[in-house]
Amino acid sequence: MIKIKNLHASIEGKEILKGINLEIKAGEVHAIMGPNGSGKSTLSSVLAGREEFEVTEGSVEFDGKDLLDLAPEDRAREGLFLAFQYPIEIPGVSNINFLKTAINETRAYKGMEPVSAKEFLAMVKEKSALVELDAKLANRSVNEGFSGGEKKRNEIFQMAMLTPKLAILDETDSGLDIDALRIVANGVNKLKSPNNATIVITHYQRLLDYIIPDFVHVLYDGKIVKSGGKELALELEEKGYDWIKNELKIRN
Amino acid sequence: MTEDELKKELKDQEYKYGFTSNIESEVIPKGLNEDVVRLISSKKEEPLWLLDFRLKAFAHWKTMVEKRWAHVSYPEIDFQAISYYSSPKGKKEVSWDEVDPEMKATMDKLGISMDEQKALSGVAVDFVFDSVSVKTSFQEKLQELGIIFCSFSEAVKNHPDLVKKYMGTVVPPSDNFYAALNSAVFSDGSFCYIPKGVRCPMELSTYFRINEANTGQFERTLLIADEGSYVSYLEGCTAPSRDENQLHAAVVELISLDDAEIKYSTVQNWYPGDKNGKGGIYNFVTKRGICHNNSKISWTQVETGSAVTWKYPSCILKGDNAIGEFYSVAVTNNYQQADTGTKMIHLGKNTKSTIISKGISAGHSNNSYRGLVQIHKNATNARNFTQCDSLLMSDKCGAHTFPYIEVKNSTAKLEHEATTSKIGEDQIFYCNQRGISTEKAINLIVNGYCKDVLNKLPMEFAVEAQKLLEISLEGSVG
Ligand SMILES: Nc1ncnc2c1ncn2[C@@H]1O[C@H](COP(=O)(O)OP(=O)(O)OP(=O)(O)O)[C@@H](O)[C@H]1O
Numbered sequence: 001m002i003k004i005k006n007l008h009a010s011i012e013g014k015e016i017l018k019g020i021n022l023e024i025k026a027g028e029v030h031a032i033m034g035p036n037g038s039g040k041s042t043l044s045s046v047l048a049g050r051e052e053f054e055v056t057e058g059s060v061e062f063d064g065k066d067l068l069d070l071a072p073e074d075r076a077r078e079g080l081f082l083a084f085q086y087p088i089e090i091p092g093v094s095n096i097n098f099l100k101t102a103i104n105e106t107r108a109y110k111g112m113e114p115v116s117a118k119e120f121l122a123m124v125k126e127k128s129a130l131v132e133l134d135a136k137l138a139n140r141s142v143n144e145g146f147s148g149g150e151k152k153r154n155e156i157f158q159m160a161m162l163t164p165k166l167a168i169l170d171e172t173d174s175g176l177d178i179d180a181l182r183i184v185a186n187g188v189n190k191l192k193s194p195n196n197a198t199i200v201i202t203h204y205q206r207l208l209d210y211i212i213p214d215f216v217h218v219l220y221d222g223k224i225v226k227s228g229g230k231e232l233a234l235e236l237e238e239k240g241y242d243w244i245k246n247e248l249k250i251r252n
Numbered sequence: 253m254t255e256d257e258l259k260k261e262l263k264d265q266e267y268k269y270g271f272t273s274n275i276e277s278e279v280i281p282k283g284l285n286e287d288v289v290r291l292i293s294s295k296k297e298e299p300l301w302l303l304d305f306r307l308k309a310f311a312h313w314k315t316m317v318e319k320r321w322a323h324v325s326y327p328e329i330d331f332q333a334i335s336y337y338s339s340p341k342g343k344k345e346v347s348w349d350e351v352d353p354e355m356k357a358t359m360d361k362l363g364i365s366m367d368e369q370k371a372l373s374g375v376a377v378d379f380v381f382d383s384v385s386v387k388t389s390f391q392e393k394l395q396e397l398g399i400i401f402c403s404f405s406e407a408v409k410n411h412p413d414l415v416k417k418y419m420g421t422v423v424p425p426s427d428n429f430y431a432a433l434n435s436a437v438f439s440d441g442s443f444c445y446i447p448k449g450v451r452c453p454m455e456l457s458t459y460f461r462i463n464e465a466n467t468g469q470f471e472r473t474l475l476i477a478d479e480g481s482y483v484s485y486l487e488g489c490t491a492p493s494r495d496e497n498q499l500h501a502a503v504v505e506l507i508s509l510d511d512a513e514i515k516y517s518t519v520q521n522w523y524p525g526d527k528n529g530k531g532g533i534y535n536f537v538t539k540r541g542i543c544h545n546n547s548k549i550s551w552t553q554v555e556t557g558s559a560v561t562w563k564y565p566s567c568i569l570k571g572d573n574a575i576g577e578f579y580s581v582a583v584t585n586n587y588q589q590a591d592t593g594t595k596m597i598h599l600g601k602n603t604k605s606t607i608i609s610k611g612i613s614a615g616h617s618n619n620s621y622r623g624l625v626q627i628h629k630n631a632t633n634a635r636n637f638t639q640c641d642s643l644l645m646s647d648k649c650g651a652h653t654f655p656y657i658e659v660k661n662s663t664a665k666l667e668h669e670a671t672t673s674k675i676g677e678d679q680i681f682y683c684n685q686r687g688i689s690t691e692k693a694i695n696l697i698v699n700g701y702c703k704d705v706l707n708k709l710p711m712e713f714a715v716e717a718q719k720l721l722e723i724s725l726e727g728s729v730g
């Protein structure tokens with residue numbers, strides 16, 4: 001699905017990603033953990049095509065295409081989805097109108113007809129039920145005045161509507177209450193298929209109790225310094241990051 | 253207080269608030285003199301009282317100088333270079349091949365039919381216009397209800413009493429330089445009268461008269477809603493309008509009698525000049541309405557055209573419980589300049605006004621909001637809400653706000669909100685990440701920003717206005 005090779009990226013001359021290697025196959029769930037400021041969101045932004053970041057080295061192949069060669073909107077249309085750590089508000093633009101535009105732009109890219117109103121509404125109904133999104137939120141302006149948790153839930157609603165091949169969830173669990181966490185995680189699980197893949201960025205093992213990862217990676221100072229199975233998350237929860245840092249020191 | 257006292261007071265206030273500036277001496281241009289005014293009137297076979305009106309206005313105009321307090325700059329206008337009378341038949345005919353291809357492309361994007369495109373471009377059309385049949389049944393329906401909707405000249409001929417009674421009562425010829433000029437030399441325009449208690453069943457649109465009156469550069473509109481009546485009036489159209497005349501100075505007067513309501517919507521898309529700011533129309537408009545007891549006037553405007561715009565649709569809330577509203581979107585791009593806003597003059601008790609102004613500046617343009625809210629002594633329990641937002645699309649454009657408030661009654665309640673924001677890269681990226689192109693993203697964000705105003709437009713007009721915003725802002729983020 002995606003092959004990231006020796007990816008280096010910097011902003012304002014400061015290198016943040018220092019050689020990321022990661023391969024994800026269809027059907028897999030990968031968790032990325034790591035201390036604050038280690039570069040997790042930067043990795044998501046670079047993959048999604050945020051222009052402020054300059055890729056200085058490396059390559060990313062997504063579904064057989066050179067991802068770094070694509071405009072951000074084309075990456076999305078090819079099936080890359082990012083659930084933002086801090087979702088953006090767009091005043092005056094209803095969630096519904098926003099999603100309809102997004103879906104139709106993607107369909108046009110693929111040479112498909114715009115979605116019919118009937119089909120679209122049926123989709124909204126089905127997918128909002130999946131994450132138990134209040135119908136009122138679907139009609140309100142995109143994220144405007146949403147609570148922190150509502151914004152996160154809305155990200156997963158959008159994901160459900162857009163059915164991406166690869167979804168990157170950047171700390172979708174932060175700000176969710178216990179019930180919401182379960183609902184959102186269940187939603188993500190229901191969207192899982194052998195044909196798509198998920199990257200879950202999180203600080204907490206708790207989310208991984210619901211969304212069970214095939215692999216867990218530790219990102220530290222712009223590099224993946226440790227990878228393992230789901231038990232690695234438990235180990236991190238128990239020992240913290242010092243353990244990894246010490247291990248790195250010994251190695252060097 | 254008599255009407256005359258009121259007018260005088262308003263006028264004095266304007267000086268105070270920078271709506272006018274110092275008086276200098278002015279040389280009267282050769283191209284315009286009393287004989288020209290007389291000639292216009294006789295060509296139009298006008299009654300004596302109207303000639304008199306023109307001559308008085310002209311006499312006054314001669315004593316005035318153009319005021320330059322607005323936040324716009326343009327070269328001095330040579331009034332001598334202007335031809336003040338051209339009969340509709342004398343208009344230069346254009347061939348379709350001569351029409352600017354860019355303008356054709358824009359009209360295509362707006363979904364304007366070929367026939368209409370030709371008519372709008374000034375190409376002589378010798379076939380039956382699509383909307384003619386629509387128009388005929390439309391006129392019949394209006395006649396049944398006693399609604400008068402015709403050109404200003406026709407109204408002078410067929411309804412002189414109404415014209416005489418109301419013309420110049422809201423915008424007196426002496427009001428300002430361009431109102432005086434218009435009053436002296438106005439060519440034609442629209443007239444509308446809604447009888448007592450009649451609810452006009454359709455949107456009245458100048459669009460229906462597009463082939464009929466070549467109203468030209470000094471247009472005049474008079475709209476009277478008699479007691480308890482209602483009318484929604486649409487002015488202009490989204491099609492780009494070119495004109496050989498650079499200066500346009502219109503006067504619009506609305507009279508909303510007791511319990512009446514007027515909704516006046518404008519889409520203005522005059523030629524704004526090229527990307528380097530060359531050419532383009534100067535649009536200096538005086539629009540004002542008076543509200544009697546329990547009546548309402550609502551101005552909605554989407555302004556995207558003209559090189560220089562100077563326009564303040566205003567309400568005089570004379571009667572008790574009168575309501576005035578102003579909803580505006582003003583877009584400036586390239587080197588366009590706009591100074592626009594409103595005046596809400598509260599005279600009656602329990603009068604209410606709402607002002608929502610959304611400015612969008614792109615390119616090297618300058619966009620100013622200028623507003624006056626005035627609460628007079630007797631206007632107990634007056635209310636005003638003003639929201640005035642500016643959106644910047646580039647680093648080179650300017651947004652300015654000049655809100656003036658004057659309160660002479662302590663029971664008044666006024667709220668004022670203002671914001672200035674730059675179109676967010678975060679917002680655009682968020683849209684991109686959902687598969688939406690940058691161009692579409694800007695449209696979404698801008699339409700969202702203008703929603704409160706666009707929602708006030710009649711449905712079809714709103715859809716057209718949205719498209720127009722898109723076209724006006726194409727490639728403007730930077
Ligand atoms: N626009 C920017 N300008 C300068 N530095 C930046 C910018 N964006 C990110 N950084 C820096 O890059 C580093 C990595 O940030 P990033 O947001 O990727 O961390 P993270 O792993 O997602 O952290 P958290 O767990 O707190 O979300 C940080 O030191 C941050 O300050």
Ligand SMILES: [Mg+2]
Pocket residue numbers: 040041042085170171
């Ligand atoms: Mg982060």
